[in-house]
Amino acid sequence: MPELPEVETVRRGLSKLIVGKTVISEAHDTQKGFPNAPADVAQFLIGASITNVRRRAKVLILDLSTEYSLLIHLKMTGQLVFVGETRFGAGHPNDSLINDLPDKSTRVTLTFSDTSKLFFNDQRKFGWVRMLPTEEISNTPFMQKVGPEPLAEDFSPQEFMQRFTRRSKTNIKAALLDQSVVAGVGNIYADESLWGAKIHPQRLVANVSEQEFTALYTELRAVMNLAIEKGGSSNDTYVNAEGKKGSYMDFARVFRREGLPCPRCATTIEKMRVAGRGTHICPFCQQLQ
DNA sequence: CACTTGACCTGTCCGC
DNA sequence: TGCGGACAGGTCAAGT
Numbered sequence A: 001m002p003e004l005p006e007v008e009t010v011r012r013g014l015s016k017l018i019v020g021k022t023v024i025s026e027a028h029d030t031q032k033g034f035p036n037a038p039a040d041v042a043q044f045l046i047g048a049s050i051t052n053v054r055r056r057a058k059v060l061i062l063d064l065s066t067e068y069s070l071l072i073h074l075k076m077t078g079q080l081v082f083v084g085e086t087r088f089g090a091g092h093p094n095d096s097l098i099n100d101l102p103d104k105s106t107r108v109t110l111t112f113s114d115t116s117k118l119f120f121n122d123q124r125k126f127g128w129v130r131m132l133p134t135e136e137i138s139n140t141p142f143m144q145k146v147g148p149e150p151l152a153e154d155f156s157p158q159e160f161m162q163r164f165t166r167r168s169k170t171n172i173k174a175a176l177l178d179q180s181v182v183a184g185v186g187n188i189y190a191d192e193s194l195w196g197a198k199i200h201p202q203r204l205v206a207n208v209s210e211q212e213f214t215a216l217y218t219e220l221r222a223v224m225n226l227a228i229e230k231g232g233s234s235n236d237t238y239v240n241a242e243g244k245k246g247s248y249m250d251f252a253r254v255f256r257r258e259g260l261p262c263p264r265c266a267t268t269i270e271k272m273r274v275a276g277r278g279t280h281i282c283p284f285c286q287q288l289q
Numbered sequence B: 001c002a003c004t005t006g007a008c009c010t011g012t013c014c015g016c
Numbered sequence C: 001t002g003c004g005g006a007c008a009g010g011t012c013a014a015g016t
Helices: A005-017 A134-139 A143-144 A159-169 A172-177 A187-196 A211-231
Strands: A023-028 A050-058 A059-064 A068-073 A076-084 A105-113 A117-122 A128-135 A268-272 A277-281
Touching: A005 A050, A005 A076, A005 A211, A023 A076, A023 A143, A059 A134, A068 A076, A068 A134, A068 A143, A117 A187, A134 A143, A159 A211, A172 A211, A172 A277, A187 A211, A187 A277
Parallel strands: none
Antiparallel strands: A023 A105, A050 A059, A059 A068, A068 A128, A076 A117, A105 A117, A268 A277
């Protein structure tokens, strides 16, 4: 999915687009194929207004005036696209992304009192939407176990390294993808940050040095900040709240660049399988040893 | 508890 | 131009 930078991009968009709006109707896909349909969502939504849009890890939190919150996970192919009443006229080039909504991947549609709409689309149906009393969010099992936000100002390199101790017997990529170690890292930014820190993804956590952890910390934050600045990565389905793609893939250094030269040393980038995921490395910069 | 693998879905691409 | 298999941004529930 959308990893931290993509979810953050959606959050910033929704913050500007839907805060203050009042929900007047909710519709969702009731097909058997959508097991995450929010059966109890409508009764807490109708008449409520959106007071805040937050993010924790890869979860979006829409706070409502009713003291309830709508939690949304986009997983691999989820989209949250806002369509305002008069945003684009017919024939506008940007209409191509949104003029067909709702479509067959639309799972939830919220309609606001000014007739604007928010669509939750999800081709692969892994995503979910849940309603919770706002004050209970922090007590959920997920929020109890999820690791710290890597971009938080008070998140230090020391804390970063210390979080990995519980996963010392696995490889660094599997640990980096573990949301209970650090929040928000997915396959793209794992590969990009490991390349930046010159660490082979199959290196055992126990064998990664303090200096290497410091480099990984710095690279991870840099790559995520750059990705947010570029509006995230769009390989295929990801779009922001306005239906637009992000451009980070134009800046990617190894991810999905197998066969191309490493931007640092020109060695041909290779693709392999690590932690069950497609993994991209420069075999010269990132050695197993 | 920590670790690995397969499952959840739909769509696309690649080789035969 | 059809068909099978692998693969795709993420977690989970199982298995060891």
